[in-house]
Amino acid sequence: MLRAENIYKSFGKNEVLRGVSLRVDQGEVVAVIGPSGSGKSTLLRCLIDLERVDSGRVVVGGETLVDTEKGGYAEKSALRRVILKMGFVFQNFNLFPHFTVLGNVTQAQERVLGRTKQEAQTRAMKVLEKVGLSDKAAEYPFMLSGGQQQRVAIARALAMDPQMLLFDEPTSALDPLLTQEVLKVIKGLAEENRTMLVVTHEMAFAREVADRVVYMMEGAVIAEGRPDEVFALPQVRAFTSW
Amino acid sequence: MKYIDNPQRLAGLLGQLWQGLGITMSLFAYTLLFSLPLGLLLALARMSWHKPVRWPVQFFILVMRGTPLILQVFTVYFVLPMVFGAAFERLTAVVIAFVMNYSAYFAEIYRGGVEAVPVGQREAAHVLGFTRSQAFMHIILPQVVKRIVLPVSNEVITLVKDTALVTAVGLVELYRVARNAANAVGSIEPLFIAGAVYLIINAVVSFLFNRANEHFGYYQG
Numbered sequence: 001m002l003r004a005e006n007i008y009k010s011f012g013k014n015e016v017l018r019g020v021s022l023r024v025d026q027g028e029v030v031a032v033i034g035p036s037g038s039g040k041s042t043l044l045r046c047l048i049d050l051e052r053v054d055s056g057r058v059v060v061g062g063e064t065l066v067d068t069e070k071g072g073y074a075e076k077s078a079l080r081r082v083i084l085k086m087g088f089v090f091q092n093f094n095l096f097p098h099f100t101v102l103g104n105v106t107q108a109q110e111r112v113l114g115r116t117k118q119e120a121q122t123r124a125m126k127v128l129e130k131v132g133l134s135d136k137a138a139e140y141p142f143m144l145s146g147g148q149q150q151r152v153a154i155a156r157a158l159a160m161d162p163q164m165l166l167f168d169e170p171t172s173a174l175d176p177l178l179t180q181e182v183l184k185v186i187k188g189l190a191e192e193n194r195t196m197l198v199v200t201h202e203m204a205f206a207r208e209v210a211d212r213v214v215y216m217m218e219g220a221v222i223a224e225g226r227p228d229e230v231f232a233l234p235q236v237r238a239f240t241s242w
Numbered sequence: 243m244k245y246i247d248n249p250q251r252l253a254g255l256l257g258q259l260w261q262g263l264g265i266t267m268s269l270f271a272y273t274l275l276f277s278l279p280l281g282l283l284l285a286l287a288r289m290s291w292h293k294p295v296r297w298p299v300q301f302f303i304l305v306m307r308g309t310p311l312i313l314q315v316f317t318v319y320f321v322l323p324m325v326f327g328a329a330f331e332r333l334t335a336v337v338i339a340f341v342m343n344y345s346a347y348f349a350e351i352y353r354g355g356v357e358a359v360p361v362g363q364r365e366a367a368h369v370l371g372f373t374r375s376q377a378f379m380h381i382i383l384p385q386v387v388k389r390i391v392l393p394v395s396n397e398v399i400t401l402v403k404d405t406a407l408v409t410a411v412g413l414v415e416l417y418r419v420a421r422n423a424a425n426a427v428g429s430i431e432p433l434f435i436a437g438a439v440y441l442i443i444n445a446v447v448s449f450l451f452n453r454a455n456e457h458f459g460y461y462q463g
Contacts, residue, residue: 048369080371088369094362097463098384108370111380142462160370 001026001164001195002086007046007056009039016042017053018219024164027193031200031210031227035239039219040199041091044168047197048088049079061085061163084112087157091169093149095141101128101152102137105159113160120159127155131185147178151185164195171202203240207231215239244429255423255432259439262419266405268333269415273340273401280341281348288353299349306346312407315339319411336408344401351393355386388458395451399444406440416440 002024009017016039024030032040045051047058049065052073058065065082066073074082095104105124109115115123128134131151141149150170157165167186171179183205190196190209200206206213206227213230215223223233230236245252287299306314318339323329330338359382367377406417414422420436 050365050368080373083369084371086369090362090366092362094360094366096363096366096381097461098388107380108367108372111376112371140461156370 001028001061002047002197003057003059004043004047005057007043007058008054009042009046009051010054016219017046019056020216020219020221022197022214022221024195024197027195028211029190029194029196029198029209030212030214031198031206032214032216033200033203033206033236033239034216034222038216040216041168043216044166044197044199048083048086048166049073050088084160085163087160087162087165089150089153089157089165089167089170091172093141093146093153093173095149095152095156097141099140100137101133101139101141101144104141104152105156108156109159123159124155127158128152130158130188131155145178146174147181150174150178150182154182154185154189158189164197165189167196167198167200169199169201171200203231244427245431245435255420255435258419258423259416259432259436262414262416263439265333265408265413265415266417269336269340269405269408269413270401272337273344274398276337276341277344277348280345282352284345284349285352285356288349289356302342303346303349306343307350311339311343311404312410314343315408315411318342332411332413336411336413340401340404344397347397348394351390351397352386354393355390356382358389359385388461391451391455391458395448395455398447398451402443402447403440 002022004020004022007017007020007022008015020039020043022030022032022043032043034040042051046053046056047060047065053066053068055068057067057069059067060082063078063082063085064070064074065079073079096107099107102121102124105128106117106120109120109123110117125134125137128137131154133148133151133155136144136148136152141152144152150173154165154170170186171182174182179202183202186196186198187205187209198206198210208227210227212224213227214221215230215233215236217235217239223230223236231240245255284299284303287295288303290296290299315336319330319332319335322335329335363381363385364377367381372381405415408415409418409421416436416439417433420432423432424430
């Protein structure tokens with residue numbers, strides 16, 4: 001479903017990704033863990049064109065986002081097609097404050113996918129129901145708790161019918177109680193056999209939900225494999241134990 | 243007291259002021275009509291990644307904000323005709339100068355508003371497949387409007403008062419009418435009466451902007 005090969009990325013003199021490769025297969029849930037500053041979020045952002053790689057290749061659903069050895073980034077419309085294969089959930093939700101919950105979920109459906117208002121609203125109510133917030137459709141984001149906002153953000157991503165979902169530390173801005181309600185929703189999605197790539201600090205969640213865990217450190221993948229394997233490795237245990 | 247206790251004279255003065263008010267309000271309305279949208283274009287150019295676009299605009303804004311408005315009015319009215327050979331009508335010249343000056347201020351207000359919208363908003367629009375212009379029109383701009391209501395109200399209130407500057411090129415607007423009357427009767431009373439008129443206009447302006455600001459209170463962030 002998704003393949004990233006040999007990704008390099010620097011911010012100025014700071015080399016954040018040093019030749020990272022990653023693959024996510026259809027229906028697979030992959031968790032990326034590792035200390036802060038290890039490049040997990042940057043990697044995720046590179047996969048959906050929120051950051052531009054210095055070199056490397058990213059292919060999603062058979063279509064190339066970037067291949068620095070073959071012409072660099074895809075042209076605008078192809079780039080957009082690749083981006084739309086993925087749904088992205090931010091650490092800080094990034095809901096649109098000036099739209100209602102419903103508006104947040106329908107805007108891109110109408111303007112980007114060209115759905116009618118009716119189609120978009122029907123789809124929106126369905127995904128809002130899935131995240132348990134159909135009763136909040138008419139409210140504005142500031143009226144919701146952080147956990148509810150993040151669930152709306154998940155609904156917003158789902159409404160676009162992406163082939164896979166990317167989560168960038170989706171619970172890092174939430175307190176433990178709200179974290180659980182969001183993780184529950186993500187877990188539910190995993191049970192639907194959705195393809196997901198989750199950058200997270202929630203070790204218990206990664207262990208429980210992920211089919212595969214990728215451990216990153218200092219801009220490189222140090223270890224990857226089944227959760228029980230990866231969490232048993234000494235260097236990962238050193239990280240997870242504190 | 244030459245006016246307050248003399249209703250007939252007061253009525254005469256108010257009639258004259260009313261006529262002067264026509265010029266004042268024309269200048270005010272034309273300036274806003276052109277400078278509010280022009281300011282947006284300047285702001286976009288000022289934020290451009292292309293230096294050949296950005297730098298001239300940056301320089302223009304520096305000059306417009308960095309030199310006296312009255313000097314800019316003189317320049318358009320007296321100097322440009324010498325260069326181009328054709329003179330502008332007084333009011334036209336003054337409107338041109340005011341529009342250039344105010345669009346520079348508005349441009350910076352807009353730019354501040356755009357930069358105050360968190361980068362995450364742009365990112366969210368991007369991952370949802372919005373084009374850059376869609377993101378600007380539907381995600382960024384509506385949030386900018388909320389942020390600039392109060393700073394723009396400052397400029398609009400200043401504009402009401404700045405219209406008095408154009409007496410310098412001989413336009414007989416509100417303030418000039420009052421000054422003429424003051425000179426004629428040897429009293430400063432007409433100036434205070436004119437002052438009251440400016441105050442009333444700005445009370446209306448303030449009221450409208452406060453309403454606009456409250457309107458945008460339906461959301462936060």
